[in-house]
Amino acid sequence: MRDFQDRNTRLKAIRMIVGSQQLESQDELLVELDKAGFPCGQATLSRDLKKLRISKVRLRNGRSVYSMSKEGMFSPAPSHEEVNREKWAVQFSGNLLVIHTPPGHASMVAYTLDNAHSALLLGTVAGDDTILVVLAENATRDEVIAALREYLPALRSKLSY
């Protein structure tokens, strides 16, 4: 990869721009991307939109604008192998846990945690690359870390007591 990080921030920027403006063509979007500091070619943008599953939707006034399907807020589940290589971050704050994942992977991890049905984890909320885990009030950090090590083996190296 030429520059993985730049690519991902560009994808994030595209989400932001599409989510906040009504753009009718890729050329318009290219201009906005350029303003935001992510110049790229139309071909790349076309591929990015495909990855993000952004499509043009017709408005009542007859125009078509780019829009992300709500379902499409989440990227397809990555392979286990793929996930293992990537960088993760886990931070506690009070009775909350913030997990940063590679872009698009948050929902899959949250799903895994939800399915663990652990009494320690009251619930999760997933964005694109961030998961918010609400911990039970009586949960200790050591208990939670132990649980995470069990449910998410990929994170073990990032988890220390």
Add this chain to the structure above:
Amino acid sequence: MRDFQDRNTRLKAIRMIVGSQQLESQDELLVELDKAGFPCGQATLSRDLKKLRISKVRLRNGRSVYSMSKEGMFSPAPSHEEVNREKWAVQFSGNLLVIHTPPGHASMVAYTLDNAHSALLLGTVAGDDTILVVLAENATRDEVIAALREYLPALRSKLSY
């Protein structure tokens, strides 16, 4: 009109075909229309689709197929009018911050906060009109408010110490 009744039945036929099949181009749809007894040109079909507000939607497998717009499936960026209703709200709850935005704007605001790279803000999760911001354990509310006033000038009126 050449034959008003035929035109309307053709539109109905298009609805039926689009609703029952996964077609990836107007040419494919033209073939189906022809089979159904409604031959017409690509130009006409393009206009019909616009009238019916049918657009192409991306599937998980990366392909795009025609589909009637379904309510709530998409969240196109709001118009300026909608945005100007100013439905912003900021609330603290423990070490969490809840920001309400106009529909569809959450991702944009979260993006701004992410890019601030403030040590006070551990992470954000954006839905459609709500953002959850997790604050660092040692962050005071005054510090956070000051940071928000800096990063999100638009919210100043909603932020008091």
Add this chain to the structure above:
DNA sequence: GAAAATCTCGCATAAATATCCATTTTTGCG
């Protein structure tokens, strides 16, 4: 640490879609 495999990206171009324009049909009205 070098070769091989993988990934990203832009250019050029193909493919798909929308629109301009001319033509024909229908409608509305005296």
Add this chain to the structure above:
DNA sequence: CGCAAAAATGGATATTTATGCGAGATTTTC
């Protein structure tokens, strides 16, 4: 009916979007 205006349509074409391909960069493998 006869005529003018409006609407519908298709061919040609402009516009928009997707992709084949190769160059250059990064990662993996041995």
